[in-house]
Amino acid sequence: MTKLAINGGTPVRTRPFPKWPFWDKAEIQELLEVIGSSVWGIGGVQVPAFEKAYAHYHEAAHGILVNSGTTGLEIALKAAGIGPGDEVLVPAYTFVATASAVLTVGATVRFVDIDPETYNIDPAKIEAEITPAARAVLPVDFAGRPADYDAILKLSAMHNLLVIEDAAQAWGAEWKGKKVGAL
Incomplete structure (x- = not known):
């Protein structure tokens, strides 16, 4: 087995990392x-x-600057009329903001398992979590990788659910040539 650099092995990197952030x-x-x-x-x-x-x-009609992605999600949920008595389906693996935004507007979080290949919400598992109180699916484009919007949009249309994207981790990522966050 190769020795770690700290134990006398060869370092993986010999030059210092560049300074960050860098501003010109x-x-x-x-x-x-x-x-x-x-x-x-x-x-x-x-x-x-x-x-x-x-x-x-992002080829969107409007952009509204807010202090955080969490606040952006809260605004989107409120604008969609989601509140007490409603359920929102979110991926089981995500940053806490996804679920906390749902709770902040008074709705209930329903966690949906993820696809182990993408770490995004698994569309094959969404339908089993849909209840009469379900109003929306809130997929997260995890680590810059867009969720499977074809399957999510199809399921959402079948069950009359809103889709509210959490694209905070995916600025500039695209789904079929369209920027996420503005689908």
Whole structure:
């Protein structure tokens, strides 16, 4: 067996890792402008431009900047009218925000097992978890890999369920040529 570098074996990497985050001069100038404006959040000078650029990149009609993916999910659930008495199907393996957003709006989480090959919600297991209280499926595009939206959209249409995407881990990823998060 090969010895670990800490025990005298050959190191896998001999050069230091690059510094992160790395900002070029233009990015530093933009950061200084934002800091100098004294408005860093909602209402900041860069917010409308970022929303527009992000929506355009994802081929979406609108982009709304929020403080976190969790807040984005909560807003989407509320906009869909999901609340007390409703159930939302989420993958059993995900960041806590997926389930906590459902709980925050007063709905109940129903966990659905994942596909061990993709770590995404397993469409073959969704139907068994659908109850009369189920209102939505909230797939997560885990680690940049889109969920199986063909199967999810088909099942959702059959059972009159909404699909609310959690694409926080998949900026720029595509499903059949369309950016996730705007399907």
